[in-house]
Amino acid sequence: MKVAIIGAGIAGLACAHELERLGITCILFERKNMIGTIQPNIGSFFNMEDRPIKDPINYFRHTYGILLTPVERMTTIIMHSPKYKSVVKGNHGYFVIRSKDMNSLDNQLARDLRSKINFNSDPDFKELSREYDYVVVATGNSSVLEKLTEWRTTVTTWIKGATVLGNFEPHTAELWFNTDYARSGYGYLMPFDKSRASLVLITTYTQHGELDDLWQLFLHNEGLNNEIVETYEFDLNTGIAKEHKIDNLYFVGNAAGFIDPLLGLGAFHALESGIFAARSIATGEDYEKMVKVITNKLNVLSDYRDKLDKFKNSDYDRMVKILGMPIIRHVIYDTNIDVIKYAHPIIRIFK
Template identity: 30%
Template sequence: MNVAIMGAGLSGLSCAIVLERYGIEPTIFEDRSQVGDRFVTGEIDMEILHRPVMDMLRFFSKEHGIYLQPVANLAKLVVFSENRRCDFQGHIGFSATRGRHHQSWEAQLARQVRAPIRFHSKHTYQDLLQEFTHVVLATGDSEYAARLKNFRIDFRVAMKGATIRGRFDPQIVCAWLDNRIAPKGYAYLIPYSEEEACCAIAYPEPPVNQPADLPGNPPAHLQAEASNGLTDKSPRPIDVFWSRFLARYARDIGEPHDIHHTWDISGYPIGRCYYPRIGNTYFVGNCFGAVMPFLGFGQYYAILTGVHAAYDLLGMGDYAEKAAQYLTCYEESLVIRRAMEHVSNRGFDRLLWFLDGSVGNWLFDTPRDVLGTAAQVMRPFISLL
């Protein structure tokens, strides 16, 4: 067996770690100069998203021999709507650094892999098919899956973020549900340390977001021109939302004086594969559809797809069977995402009022599959919207 892994991200490196433990040394190809994305970001893994597993890091170390150190164990999640604030306390989950940072989860996994990573790779998927018996596509996006007609795009996302320097408590993260700053999406603040944090906005792009739906937007014709690059004078919608977010951040947290390493992404596809494996090609990570539509994070499922693709290659499991479970979680998350797109700012205010206190804290403490249950309840109503 001669295995190529295309992509040195969470899923590809996790796949390599498991293969090496059982005596198979894969060849890892990465088109960038180092592991990690183009910029440094913060992400959180909330335990509520993958019940019944209550501790993701313990699960990976005990069950699969994959070891990760978080930035912090999260003790509080502060959520702001337009007019309310709700504090959730307990074991929320973990925060992590992602991207080009020596303690990013990609960098930590790379240090657990023995095989050299071939950086600056120009190999295509077709090249690897000619040279290797099996190919694991872990490219971090859906491009190859889409080319093979094996990817369904449900919506596209725009994001803008930056690193902010100041004073932070790494055990506390913040989120905003406010359609004026992230329409039908959210904004967040995740500390890297006591001195630095990542803040960002993320929201679905048109056709989900129509200009008329967004209160306080620039005129629709300016939005269209800015989105299509037809004028240099009109601000891009994402820049308008970002400016509003910084003003809201100053009101809720304090003036963000030291902002650097600003980045933005547009048109990032969120979707899922139809088939986790075609012939001797495995689709893992974001190439499979590990990004959960509800909040956009997907570290847990990205790692699991790499792990279980490796077990399938070793003859120790059935990747299609495991992937079917992950696709069910994806579809449940998509139902909640669709419901979120219909919630007004007044609705977010009411939601936080309901969740404030014992109800909200119970959601984070219970081992029950809260999101799966919520999706089943919401599904009939979503079809009517």
Template identity: 45%
Template sequence: MRVAIIGAGLAGLSCAIVLEKYGIFPTIYERLKFIGDREQHVGVTLHIVDRPLKDSPSYIKDTYGIEITPLNTVNKITHYSPNNKAVVQGDLGYFLERGTTRTSIKVQLYNQLRKSKVILNKKADYKELAKENDYVVVAEGTSEVARENGIWKDYIRGSIYGAVVTGSFDPNELIMWLNRDYCKTGYAYLSPFNEKKPH
């Protein structure tokens, strides 16, 4: 069986890892010149979002055989608003490194591939790939193909701004700021790489 995957992100790489377990070795096309994210940053996955799962990395490993090593655990979340501060503590989730380092989540997934071919710096055309493959998985992280096929719906439009700063930080604390007076429905958050460098 010939399978092409467009996109070497979380979905495309995870798809390839699972296909390999069934003896199918896809060719993966990635438009970037590297595996990973353009900007180094730290993402967060919270247990409350993943309910009813209690531990998403363990579930992913047990169910799909995909290993993900988080950067750190989230043991404290501090929320600031103009007039209040709230602190939640406990086993709350995980910090996940994004970027191009060997510990970033996409590079972790890439390193689990055994025989799949990855072609970098290639914007693949799903229509052309469909002519020479039995299946084409579109996992490119953009809305282009979904819009073209009439299956895209906008639920929200937003903007993301990021910065990397140095200082003194708790590597297990996620800090969030909410202020509708100047940020409307937006928010700001700080997720640390380590004790000296947050995202």
């Protein structure tokens, strides 16, 4: 059996890892000259979004044999709205590095692979589909899939991020909600360590030409005067596709649209969809049925996104205040109740 994977990001690497575990070798094609993201940044596994799974790191270790080492546990979340601040402590998840660093999530997945990776290579998926029995598209964007099947865009964003220097608490994530600079997005700070952090602004439904002004407003309004080492920016659109396997093509991770439209998280779904594709290739199991657990979650989160898109700053004030209330904090963060699932019918009523 001949299998090709286009893209050596975490979805493609997870697919290769599972294929090898099932006795199938593959070849990977990566357009960059190395493993990992060009821009260093901190990502996260956020426990509340992944429920009923309690611990994503343990889940991937025990379920799929993938050993991942996070940067730190996330034990504190500080949320800001224009008028309110809430601090929530608990077991919220993990910080992970996304970069070319050897300890990045990407390189942790790559280091144990035996399959060949062709760097500086960006092959045409149509040509590969004629040469290989199966082709896994893990390119990190959904442009190919959008042309091949029915597609519904859920949110469009421009993102600007920076590596900043300062004194940071390594277990703490800080979030800012303000429509003046983020629209219905948000800003966040997540630490690499005690002296470096990833500062990011996710703006929704904006033009690229507006991004610098919104970034400066973000820094000014929140008093963020840290030394900036480097910056980056890119656009990211999320959506929901009708199909994720077309003929002998499998789409995984961001290439399949498996990005959370609410907060923009994607690592968990990237890893799991890559694994699902490998198992489908090896066993013949229906890939669409396997990824239903992902698409169901994305459809639910899309309804939350629709609600959030209508928020004003007064709504964010109310949200941050409520999320800081002791009984609400306990239910959302201190239990394993799938709050996103069970609150969904209420969201739909007020949609």
